[in-house]
Amino acid sequence: xxxxxxxxxFFRIGAGLFGRKRITVKAVDxxxxxxxxxxxLGLVGESGSGKSTxxxxxxxLEKPTSGKAYFDGQDILKLSARQFRPVxxxxxxxxxxxxxxxxxxLSVEATLAEPLRIHGLAGNRSEAREKIGRILERVGLEPExxxxxxHEFSGGQRQRIxxxxxxxxxxxxxxxxxxxxxxxxxxxxxxxNLIGRLQRENNVSMLFISHDLGVxxxxxxxVAVMHRGRIVELGGKSRxxxxxxxxxxxxxxxxxxxIPRFDYTGREK
Amino acid sequence: MPLLDVSELEISVHSTGGDIAVVKGVxxxxxxxxxxxxxxxxxxxxSLTSLAIMGLLDGSQARTTGGTVRFEGTELLGLTMRERRKxxxxxxxxxxxxxMTSLNPVYRVGDQIAEALRQHRSLTRKAARERAIExxxxxxxxxxxxxxxxxxHQLSGGQRQRVxxxxxIACEPKLLIADEPTTALDVTxxxxxxxxxxxxxxxxGMAVVLISHDLGVxxxxxxxxxxxYRGKIVETGRAEDxxxxxxxxxxxxxxxxxxxxxxxxxxxxxxPGRVPSIEQNVPGCSFHSRCTIAAGIxxxxxxxxxxxxxxxxxxxxxxxxxxxxxx
Numbered sequence: 001x002x003x004x005x006x007x008x009x010f011f012r013i014g015a016g017l018f019g020r021k022r023i024t025v026k027a028v029d030x031x032x033x034x035x036x037x038x039x040x041l042g043l044v045g046e047s048g049s050g051k052s053t054x055x056x057x058x059x060x061l062e063k064p065t066s067g068k069a070y071f072d073g074q075d076i077l078k079l080s081a082r083q084f085r086p087v088x089x090x091x092x093x094x095x096x097x098x099x100x101x102x103x104x105x106l107s108v109e110a111t112l113a114e115p116l117r118i119h120g121l122a123g124n125r126s127e128a129r130e131k132i133g134r135i136l137e138r139v140g141l142e143p144e145x146x147x148x149x150x151h152e153f154s155g156g157q158r159q160r161i162x163x164x165x166x167x168x169x170x171x172x173x174x175x176x177x178x179x180x181x182x183x184x185x186x187x188x189x190x191x192x193n194l195i196g197r198l199q200r201e202n203n204v205s206m207l208f209i210s211h212d213l214g215v216x217x218x219x220x221x222x223v224a225v226m227h228r229g230r231i232v233e234l235g236g237k238s239r240x241x242x243x244x245x246x247x248x249x250x251x252x253x254x255x256x257x258x259i260p261r262f263d264y265t266g267r268e269k
Numbered sequence: 270m271p272l273l274d275v276s277e278l279e280i281s282v283h284s285t286g287g288d289i290a291v292v293k294g295v296x297x298x299x300x301x302x303x304x305x306x307x308x309x310x311x312x313x314x315x316s317l318t319s320l321a322i323m324g325l326l327d328g329s330q331a332r333t334t335g336g337t338v339r340f341e342g343t344e345l346l347g348l349t350m351r352e353r354r355k356x357x358x359x360x361x362x363x364x365x366x367x368x369m370t371s372l373n374p375v376y377r378v379g380d381q382i383a384e385a386l387r388q389h390r391s392l393t394r395k396a397a398r399e400r401a402i403e404x405x406x407x408x409x410x411x412x413x414x415x416x417x418x419x420x421x422h423q424l425s426g427g428q429r430q431r432v433x434x435x436x437x438i439a440c441e442p443k444l445l446i447a448d449e450p451t452t453a454l455d456v457t458x459x460x461x462x463x464x465x466x467x468x469x470x471x472x473x474g475m476a477v478v479l480i481s482h483d484l485g486v487x488x489x490x491x492x493x494x495x496x497x498y499r500g501k502i503v504e505t506g507r508a509e510d511x512x513x514x515x516x517x518x519x520x521x522x523x524x525x526x527x528x529x530x531x532x533x534x535x536x537x538x539x540x541p542g543r544v545p546s547i548e549q550n551v552p553g554c555s556f557h558s559r560c561t562i563a564a565g566i567x568x569x570x571x572x573x574x575x576x577x578x579x580x581x582x583x584x585x586x587x588x589x590x591x592x593x594x595x596x
Contacts, residue, residue, distance in 0.1 A: 188526065257489040259529070
């Protein structure tokens with residue numbers, strides 16, 4: 001479904017006084033992985049590890065330095081903007097900040113109608129409205145939400161709108177970049193369950209980028225651990241979490257604070 | 270006498286429809302070298318509580334409208350600025366969540382640490398600088414004699430938070446209030462900062478009020494916890510008691526909604542709905558609209574605290590019994 005080979009994304013940034021010296025930051029340095037049909041791959045790492053840059057490069061929000069990314073056998077990093085347009089419908093992104101990723105001047109209906117129009121998925125307004133109504137229901141929003149604007153919603157509801165905007169296109173690959181990190185834990189659980197349900201129902205493939213190891217364990221089938229631009233360990237979820245091999249993975253897992261779980265007799269499990 | 274004694278604290282905010290109480294009847298104590306964790310989701314009033322203790326609410330829209338905050342027996346609410354200054358940054362200090370915005374970008378970190386020392390300890394410039402280097406060493410910043418002349422932007426997020434800790438502990442406070450001290454940091458850095466705070470506590474007997482949304486962080490660092498929901502403490506007690514026999518449905522809901530890192534779960538239990546807005550007047554128990562075991566009484570009468578065991582108290586008409594514990 002998606003095969004990423006030796007992806008490199010470097011940034012040239014200014015350094016020193018007034019940024020006159022240029023240095024190269026190897027944000028993504030020789031990363032390769034595959035995602036199967038209907039599979040969820042977790043990409044974990046700490047800030048600056050390059051995990052977001054991987055997602056942004058695959059959706060062509062950043063230019064790769066080198067490497068290939070085959071989607072249905074076609075290298076999507078090579079395509080021109082025009083050639084990429086039909087592919088974009090199938091490669092969609094859910095962003096972290098539900099406050100920054102919605103246009104405050106567009107109603108929910110307009111927000112969701114735009115991608116439908118661009119990709120020619122709705123013949124006319126009523127057809128679009130019907131599709132939008134259906135997707136809103138699936139993400140757990142009232143039909144009245146259609147006429148409202150982003151500021152009228154809470155963070156969790158906004159993230160539902162962001163998910164609806166992506167899912168209305170029925171994409172085949174969704175890249176979720178810290179999609180639940182800005183949410184409170186009780187709302188986070190709702191959105192995680194929603195993403196999981198939609199992913200299974202539509203059999204979408206997913207690249208789930210997160211710094212939260214618990215969240216990744218819950219959502220993903222396989223996990224790739226990134227550190228300083230490289231994938232240091234990749235494997236099935238149960239193996240990574242129960243028998244981590246790389247020192248960095250061990251350190252990462254060891255640093256997560258644990259909540260004690262007790263059995264009925266009050267003994268720690 | 271407890272070091273810090275907060276009793277029936279009430280905080281109100283102005284709104285067009287009149288004052289709204291956003292923190293109601295919050296009481297807790299902290300003893301020397303003790304650590305209390307105040308946990309809750311955004312808007313529950315945990316940060317307002319910490320700001321009120323530090324006297325940082327004045328001038329903003331929120332203000333304290335009731336209750337007492339005693340530090341070593343001295344009432345803090347209503348102190349004049351001059352009196353307050355003797356205590357703040359000296360015997361009591363605070364670290365904030367965002368290390369980038371809480372340090373002054375145009376001063377070298379050494380000068381920012383020295384400021385507290387010169388203010389409260391009347392140290393000379395030279396002595397303050399030496400002490401600042403010592404503090405940077407204590408918070409485990411490598412090459413402190415060089416780092417002291419750095420500007421905040423030259424340091425990483427974790428190092429900046431270490432500098433914040435250094436400023437906060439410069440005058441060896443008896444009480445440290447830490448408002449989400451590690452939320453903006455990576456887990457490996459979080460572990461180091463929390464370990465650092467624990468070591469400092471052991472060395473100096475400092476007490477800590479830790480404000481956090483992260484139950485894991487609180488479970489690992491605090492000996493006492495208070496869980497807040499919509500401005501009220503709904504469950505409180507020794508950490509081991511609360512975590513071993515969760516009594517409030519909200520606490521249990523929170524615990525069950527966190528995906529654990531150490532085991533697989535089939536389905537994550539959600540707390541249905543969302544927190545009613547603060548403008549909304551909710552009669553009865555403030556959690557009833559999202560509670561799975563709410564009954565008629567919950568919609569009418571706001572429960573008082575009842576004792577589960579020892580110091581473990583809960584505000585719930587149907588406090589979860591022993592066979593209802595969090596799994």
